[in-house]
Amino acid sequence: MATVTIRDVAREAKVSPGTVSRAMNDSPLVSEATRQRILEVVKTLNYSPNLTARKLSLGKTLTISVVLPFLTRPAYTERLNGVIATLNSSHYDLTIHAVQSPDQRDVIFQDVIHHKRSDGVLIISLPSKDSEVEFLSNAEIPIILIDAFHPELNMLDQVFIDDIEGGKMATRHLIEHGHKKIGYIGDIFDTPFRFSSSRDRYRGYRLALKDADIPFFDEYYAEDEHGRLEARHLALKMLNSNHPPTAIFAYSDTTAWGVMEAAQELGVKIPEDLSLIGFDDIELAEYLKLTTIHQPLFDSGQRGMELLLDKLESPQKNAVQEKQNIQLIIRQTTAPPK
Amino acid sequence: MATVTIRDVAREAKVSPGTVSRAMNDSPLVSEATRQRILEVVKTLNYSPNLTARKLSLGKTLTISVVLPFLTRPAYTERLNGVIATLNSSHYDLTIHAVQSPDQRDVIFQDVIHHKRSDGVLIISLPSKDSEVEFLSNAEIPIILIDAFHPELNMLDQVFIDDIEGGKMATRHLIEHGHKKIGYIGDIFDTPFRFSSSRDRYRGYRLALKDADIPFFDEYYAEDEHGRLEARHLALKMLNSNHPPTAIFAYSDTTAWGVMEAAQELGVKIPEDLSLIGFDDIELAEYLKLTTIHQPLFDSGQRGMELLLDKLESPQKNAVQEKQNIQLIIRQTTAPPK
DNA sequence: CGGTTTAATTAAACCGATTTAATTATACGG
C-alpha cells in the first residue's frame, strides 16, 4: 500500500509531474485530451495529493486557527458554531486552541500568531492585554477579534457588542419599573483571562444608576468566577443581607440561573419579590422565562469568519470594527417592586 | 520582514542547516558548544521552524481530526471538551470537522480518513454504516469511535455505553414505581446521520416492558428530530390522547425538558400526574431536578483521546472496546402513579 | 518557405525542514 505520489501518476500517464499538477488544478495550460487521460489515471490509482506537500509548495497553511476559552459556556459554543458553519463551505481546515488556564492563554497567543501555523486567526472572547497590542498589530497574518474589543487594535477586524450600553439597557429597564435597590452579580474583574465584559456591563449599570440619580451601595455588587453555583452563593448572601435589593442585574443568563435558584431556595418570588434580568439570551433563557439582553452569538462567529475569509481574499482591505446590535427581551422575571 | 529559515540560522551560526536541525531537536550528535551558539542565533533571529516543512519532512501531519455532529447538543460539547482537555498536553493540533448535513457526513468521512490529513481520527456520535466497515477497517491511520459503537469494527478502539441497558434501566425504574402506561419519546430512527442511540434505548425500553409482562401500545411511542420544541409537541400530543401515559421515558435530558414544558402547559403535574425520566445527565438535569441516566460525557472524550494517543505511540497495540458505566440518578421527577 | 506566434509540455528549481551518507577532525592504542 505504498502511497501514490504525483510522480506515479505522471509515469503512468506518460507526462511530467508538472502537467499532472496543472491538470488537477484546472490550469488552462493543459490540453483537454491530456487532462482527461490524467484524470483517468488519477482515478485508477486512487491518487490524492499530499496536503502537507501542497501547503509547503504553496506557502500557505490552508488552515485557520480559532482561539477561544474552553467550551464551558453556551455562549462560546454558539459562537464557535457560527464560525464552523461559515467555514464549512471553504477549503480551509479549522484548528481549535481552547484555553484552559491563564498561562496557556499567553502561550497559545504567541504560538498561534507567531509560528505561522495558520493563514488567519480568530480570537473569541479573549480580550488582548495592552502589552500585546504591538505584537498583535504586527502579526503577518490576519487576526479577527470576536467579542474581544480593544480600541487600540483598530488595524484588526473586530466584531463586538457595546457591553456598556448593554449594562445600561438592562439597568434602565429595572429602573423604569421603579426599582432603586438594584444589585449586580458578575464575573471577577481581574481575571487573568482578561475577560472584560463583566466590567463593562457593570460600568453601564453604574452609569444608568447615575443618570437616574440613584445612589450605589457597595453591598449591591458581588463577583466571583463565572458559573451557576457561584452565582447562587453570591445571590444567597445578597438576598439575606439587611438591605436586600429588589432587583438584580445578572452578568449572564447562567448567572441569572444561579440567582433564580437562590431565590427559590429562600422563598423569594420572582418577579413579585425580586426582579431579575440576565444577559446573552441563550436557549435556556426562554425556558426560564428570563428577561434578558439578547446578543447575536452565532452571528458573531459567522460574521467574524466572513471577515476573515474576506481578508484572506483581499488582504489590502481596510479593517472594520463592526458593532452588533443588542436588544432587550422582556419575559417574565421583571416587574415593579412591591 | 522576510521569514527566517533554517538556512539563515545556519549561515549566521556558521554551520550547516543539518546541524541547526539537530541542535533544535536535541540530537546527541551536536557538541554542546555549537548547540549553545546555534540557540543563541535562533533567539536573536527569532527563528521558529516552518511547521509545514517539518511535517512534510517527518512524513507526519502532527494533527488529529475530530469528526462530530454540529455542536447543537450539550452532550457533544461535553465530549469535545474531554477531547480537547486531553489533547492539550500533547504536541498535536486538533482540527474539527463538524457535520451539518447528511451529505457532508459522507464527504467528511471519506475525506478525513482517506486523504491523510491527520495522524489519527476521533469519530464522535456518528455511527458507521455497514457499507463503511471495510473502508474504515482498512484505514492507514488509527481511528477511534466514541459513542458510535459498531460490532464489526472491533479492530478499532471504541468507547461507548450500553444504550440498550440504559433504556432498560430507565424503564425498569418507572416500572418499579408501579407504572404500566409508559411512553417513549425519542429521536427519529432512520436519520441519515445514522444516530442509533434512540433506537437502542427504545429497544431497552421494549425489553424491560416485556420482562415485566407489560403490553406495549403504539401510541406510547413518538419520534421526531432531536430538540426541546419537537419533544414538547410530541408530548402535548401524547398527553392529550385518550389514554395518556402515567410515565414518560425521554430519550435525552433535552427531550425531557420539552416534555416538562408540555406538562406544565397542560397543567399536568410532575411527578404527581406524570413521572419523567431522561438520559445523559447534562448540567440542566440537576436544575430541573430530573431523574435521569447518567453517562460519562466528558470522560468519553477524554478516554477516546487517551486511546488515540496510545495508539499513535504504539500502533501495534490491540484495539479495545471500552464500555463505560451508566448510572440511574434519582431526583424528583419520578414517583408512583396516583 | 522561412520566420514568428501560440499552445502544450518537459525539465529543473523551489518550498523549508530532516536525515542518510560522506567527510573531516580528534583521540586512542599498540
Add this chain to the structure above:
DNA sequence: CCGTATAATTAAATCGGTTTAATTAAACCG
C-alpha cells in the same frame, strides 16, 4: 608514528507537491 575508532560536522538526498524557465511542436502569415 601510523592505523583505526569516535565524535562532530557537512554535503546531498529526500519528503511531494507547484511553478518558472526552457523546449518542442504546431499554427499562422506575408
